[in-house]
Every structure is written in structure tokens, then in C-alpha cells.
Amino acid sequence: MRTHVTIIDFKTAKPVEAEVFDEVTVDHFLEAQQEWRPIVLRAARELARRGARELIPQHLHWDWTSKAPQLNVLANIFYGVSYDGKLQGLMKVETVGEYCRCRLPEQDGKPLVYVDYLEVAPWNLKPLAEALGNTPRFKAVGSRLVEAAVLKSVEEEFKGRVGLHSLPMSEQFYLRVCGMTAVGRDVAKQNLLWLEYTPEQAGRFLSGVRKP
Amino acid sequence: MSPDKRTMTLNLTEQEMRVLEDLCVRKDVSKTALLRQALRLYQMVDARLGRGEKLFFEDEEKKKAELMVV
Numbered sequence: 001m002r003t004h005v006t007i008i009d010f011k012t013a014k015p016v017e018a019e020v021f022d023e024v025t026v027d028h029f030l031e032a033q034q035e036w037r038p039i040v041l042r043a044a045r046e047l048a049r050r051g052a053r054e055l056i057p058q059h060l061h062w063d064w065t066s067k068a069p070q071l072n073v074l075a076n077i078f079y080g081v082s083y084d085g086k087l088q089g090l091m092k093v094e095t096v097g098e099y100c101r102c103r104l105p106e107q108d109g110k111p112l113v114y115v116d117y118l119e120v121a122p123w124n125l126k127p128l129a130e131a132l133g134n135t136p137r138f139k140a141v142g143s144r145l146v147e148a149a150v151l152k153s154v155e156e157e158f159k160g161r162v163g164l165h166s167l168p169m170s171e172q173f174y175l176r177v178c179g180m181t182a183v184g185r186d187v188a189k190q191n192l193l194w195l196e197y198t199p200e201q202a203g204r205f206l207s208g209v210r211k212p
Numbered sequence: 213m214s215p216d217k218r219t220m221t222l223n224l225t226e227q228e229m230r231v232l233e234d235l236c237v238r239k240d241v242s243k244t245a246l247l248r249q250a251l252r253l254y255q256m257v258d259a260r261l262g263r264g265e266k267l268f269f270e271d272e273e274k275k276k277a278e279l280m281v282v
Contacts, residue, residue: 073259075252096252110240111249157245 008139024078029064043128055127089141113153115164160202165192
């Protein structure tokens with residue numbers, strides 16, 4: 001699957017055409033590790049030096065290459081966003097597994113698409129880009145990946161139901177930008193906030209992100 | 213968006229069909245969607261057992277029972 005989507009160029013505030021795809025390979029994992037991780041670490045060191053500990057990314061230890069064996073498992077689907085031949089974001093979702101059950105009372109026990117990992121290239125994250133003296137490159141990469149998760153949920157007949165555990169620094173993105181419901185802290189998962197989409201919320205999100 | 217799909221006929225007993233239909237109602241999905249999920253789960257479990265891992269169910273009293281999968 002390859003779909004054209006728009007993301008926003010930070011400098012010009014104009015939309016540019018990017019691609020969302022699910023044909024993710026080990027090469028994409030290597031690209032993320034080789035091109036993203038050194039920037040994430042450099043930005044984290046700079047933020048620590050400035051005493052801005054609250055801005056240090058909580059995903060700095062992620063290693064996409066360790067997920068290579070999961071590429072052949074039907075329950076896992078990986079998505080990427082690319083622009084101009086460069087990877088701008090990566091996401092892993094699960095359609096079956098421990099966390100693929102709704103917890104919101106009105107949809108308790110129904111299946112959902114679980115977003116296990118979602119990472120945006122460090123040059124698109126404002127705190128990291130600015131820590132290194134740069135302007136962020138693109139907006140809406142994360143929203144495009146969430147949109148892909150919702151569309152997968154619709155395709156699987158889960159009606160747009162999506163769930164995830166959010167890192168603390170991403171909670172406001174999922175609550176305010178994506179409009180998900182905060183269900184509660186999960187003590188079994190590092191006390192991370194569990195968020196969920198109902199079909200209605202997912203529908204509202206899709207109509208919002210698809211506006212020109 | 214979705215990849216090409218292949219079609220097959222599945223023969224089930226009355227009882228198996230009733231179980232399938234009941235699960236579809238409870239999970240709010242079609243038979244196709246439910247069986248695709250079942251296949252994914254089976255593949256995932258089989259792969260992990262193949263790597264020497266074990267599958268357990270834990271009850272409310274934290275008692276564990278190993279699930280044997282063929």
C-alpha cells in the first residue's frame with residue numbers, strides 16, 4: 001500500500017505531498033537508526049546541558065532494527081511516511097495481541113488496532129530541532145500515521161477503534177490533536193496513559209485531517 | 213489501500229458455525245474479519261512457541277495454567 005498524503009512544510013506553512021506506505025523493510029529500520037538516532041541523542045545531550053530535562057525525548061533508546069523479526073508476523077503492520085526519498089516517520093501497529101482489546105466501558109472487549117510504536121523523524125520535532133538550532137521541517141507526520149492506524153482499523157472491521165499507551169510528552173498530542181479519550185494509567189505498562197478512539201471519535205479525526 | 217484478497221470456502225459443523233456467529237456478535241465483526249484475526253493469533257502463538265516460549269493463562273488468584281497448542 002502506498003498513499004499520497006499532505007504534510008506541512010514548517011518554513012513555508014504550505015502543504016507538500018508525502019507518501020504513507022506499509023511496505024516497510026529492514027532498510028527503513030536501518031535508516032531510522034542510522035539517520036535519526038544520532039540526532040535524537042545529540043539533541044538530548046544539548047537539552048540536558050541547558051537543564052531542559054522535561055524536553056528530553058523519552059523514546060531516545062528505541063531501536064527499530066530490533067523489530068526486524070516482527071516484519072513477518074501477520075499481526076504486526078509497519079507504516080512509514082516518506083518525503084523526497086527520506087523517512088519522516090515510522091509506526092508499528094498490532095491487530096491481535098495483549099493490548100488489542102478496548103477498555104472504554106461502552107466498547108469493552110471489542111477488538112482495536114494497537115499502536116505499539118510511533119516515532120517521527122527528529123528534524124520534525126520542534127524541541128529537538130530547536131535544541132540543535134534548526135527550524136523543524138514538517139508538521140502533521142504523526143497525524144498521518146495515526147490516520148493510517150484508524151484506516152487499518154476500519155479495514156479490519158474494528159470501525160476505527162484504536163488504542164495506545166502514550167509516553168508522557170506525547171499525551172497532549174493524542175488528547176488535543178487526535179481527540180482520543182484518556183481511559184487511565186496502566187500500572188502494568190510503566191504507568192503510561194492508555195488512550196482509545198471510539199468509532200465516532202475516529203470518524204471526527206479522519207474528517208478533520210482530511211480537510212485541505 | 214488493501215492488498216489483493218483471495219477467496220476460499222470453509223466447511224464448519226453446526227456447532228462451530230454457532231460459535232463463530234456468537235463470537236462475531238460479541239466482537240462486532242464479520243466472520244471474515246474474525247477468522248483473519250484468529251489466523252494472525254495462531255501464527256503469532258505458533259512462532260513464539262517455536263522459539264521455545266510458553267503460553268500461560270493466569271486466573272484471578274494468580275494461578276497459572278500452561279496452554280498447550282498443537
